[in-house]
Amino acid sequence: MADAATNAMSKLNLATSQPTLIDKRAPGTNGAALELSTNITPITLAQNVNYFKYDIRMYAVFTKRDGSKTTKELTKQTKDDYNEQERKKACSEIFLTLTNSDAMFQGTLIYDRAAVLFTTEKLPPISASEGKLLTLNAQSQSVCPEAKHIEVTIKQAVFGFQVSSNDLAKCVNADFKPQHSKELMEVLNLATSQIPFFTPTDYMTYGNGNIYLLNPGNFGFQRNEAPDIGRDKFTGIGLSKGVKILEGNNQPGCKNYTPALVLDVKKTAFHNFNQNLTEKILQTYGNAVPSHALLARDLKDIRCLTVHKKASIVIGGFTAGPVGKATFKDKDGNAMLICKYYEEKYQLKIARPDLPGVIDAHQRNIYPTDLLVVAPNQRVKINTKDVVEALIKACFTQFKYTGINYYLFQVSAIKPELRFAQTVRLSKLLQLDSKKAQDMGVFVPTDAASLTVPARQLPPVSLLAGQGAMAGPSWRSGGKFVVGAKVEKWAAFLLFPFKCGGKMPRHTPEEVFQSFVQKFADAGNRKGMSIATPLIREHVDVSVGDTNSHVSQAVKKAKEAGCTYVLFVSDERVKSHEQLKYDELAHQITTQEVTLIKASQVAFENKGQTLENIIMKTNVKLRGMNHVTRGDGILECFFEHDLIYFYGVAACVYLPAFSGLHHSNDAIIIGIYIQQPRVMTASEIEGGSQPSFPAVIGLSANNGILQASNLDIAPIPAFILDAPLQQREMAAQQYFTMAYKYANPKEWKKGETQLDTLKKMVAEALMTYKNNRGRVPSKVVIYRAGGVSEGQLSYIASAERDAYLAAFDSLASDYKPTLVIIAASKEHNERFYQKANHSNLFPGVVVDRMAVNPELNEFYLQSHKALQGTAKATKYTLLHESSGRLNSDQVQHMTFALCHLHEIVNSTTAVPTPLYVAEESAKRAVNIYHHMKGPAEYYELDELNAKFTHSNLGARLNA
Known part of the structure; x- marks a missing residue:
């Protein structure tokens, strides 16, 4: 049925479909009022100031040996850190030369050190079509001293040439409005960056918003605030700066557009400047010669400068053997040792010929590591385990991947009060309120306090488990599960390298294994599960042969014996988790792995909470349910007529539609997480390049069906026992299953598009709901995450929305359920603190006024609860809601309640469970792809989805 929509989908022009922006809803009122501190600083913008935008290009002109000319554009954008800084340095020097020597550049103007220039007065006589050409001496800059001269062209910008400071309303929701104006946002951002831009001895700036102190010690920062990482890297401390237009203090009946800076401290790992590559390798790996594969993993893509001539190369890889034995063919075709060549031609003695040689990524030339030094101003791109551990130890810092280049930067582990203080301190050091900014009509008073915003503390969410009522955001669950799973045939394997030695303290691995398996089964049965004696209980010696093959054989043996569940207790030296999850996929059997250390803690150290967490995970994997959310005394809700039935109470009440959708028996809640690969450029696609890595779509929905071994869940009231099917239905409505598929990149238009795949997955989720529940949902709620920046909201509200509608149509032409789309993102820099002491917020705090978009239905x-560092609130945007009846309180309550259903821990999560499970599903897909296919390998989409995705089990295997 899902495939039937292919033809209908092809008729949709999804790329040009316009979003339907729903009206701004009133903020919520539920909860206790609070006031919070933020990292947001309001900007005062003078009225009636006109800005004129110019396109400025700078070129270094060279003379070739044959007398012809060639040019190098200095204003061209690049993602290479070193080249970016070099080009911006050249552009800054040329611009300063112009302001000191050319009368045309004497007015009030700001420059981005690339191709954008704003002025408060027109620069005559420059037109958009003709422009003006200026010629300067090569000495006007120091980056290309060998250039013959410098040429500068300047024209009026084709789009947005004139913008006014009165145009704030046009800046909002730029991707949703055709009359948008991003130019004023550019003015605000550039005006507050001019001091860092043009003080290169003190600051490094990447893009327009990531500004670092070049020498933090000169600004009073202590060594422990920006420490070295080993002896080849250091911590750069700086500030992330963005400009936003916020709602501000709106008055009833009108809108107040408030420009503001969002500032957040940032710490990033940098490579030591100008360090010899041989020295860097020795400091990282010691005197032992590392393998070429290890070097390539850790050093690939670093740009190095050559010591024998003015040139730079990018590390593309390393030779398999020592560079001392590497050869090349000279101009006569004779083989010559590379080291000998450099010694004879440049009189350079190679001190470490035993190290692998560097292979240039572009020219494929080979260089001894002695002849290369690390180019300055490069952020660490490769997130190796050693680097992460060192920086965590030094800075108490957490990390994440971001963007294509995976820059290593601080996320949240600075204590909140310290983070707040450092942000304020850095904002003063960067002189955001410079005279240049004031001359442009942009005022950021240096003594201005950060924005204080109103917020609300939502009441605790009521929970129900085997021992009765509980309340979040953290709770105890000592009694039975709401729905206990049944395990009749299962297998338990101990994976241990017996012939390699090693043992547990005081107890052998066999003793740990036997005791743990017994305690595991006993605990599950006490919690309301039904766990039989394992059908297979064996030790597997993985010290001989391929570990992965041992794992595969064990899973296959369990499957052939009719087992539905396999438990592995694995020594920490056994690294076969990805293989285990692939075998789970291949044999369609549920697997779980517990480390031998945790098993020992359970078996002989009485770690009851560890055992409970393991059992909770097992129950969810096997379609049980540990706890559910409930309303105030509400155990089950039916919304066909907006009625709520109370068990044991012969009454019903009318409530607004959508109240408690996570309880409704005709609502499907879907989480979708999309992980995009590297963006393919138009030239690559036109040139015939094929995608080398697929996108991954993770999906989770409350469309499963639960099994139950024991419905005697006292002390739940006796009337529940009279209605076991309803009890199971209530739990199933809050049980979120996993699914994933591989898809083509978003920009790929041949064959099955990403929207085609997304449409099929939603249709399949709906069909699974119908098959398991015997009905189709009349309400579809979609939470969407994964790369959800503000620029993506328009696409989700238009193209993806139409894909969901096409999925409905593929099932039946008259199937028109209510559709709700909520985007979730942590790709923002807004931080919220308790006003009194700038500490972390308690779970359940919502912000939907002042600090939000004035046009969008947005809330934080x-x-x-943050276990360490500074908590980051998730931003949610209600993009589509076809009923028109869902208010802010209902959306916020539902979202917070769904954060209580992770099930394998007794506390809330940072995002709703459907999104949490969807993201974990996407990660599972990526891991399986890498394990089975390897990186950067062309794929066949149909083959991937046929071989490496689960059939729809209606279960949450990735719990």
């Missing part, structure tokens, strides 16, 4: 929800 802090739903989890």
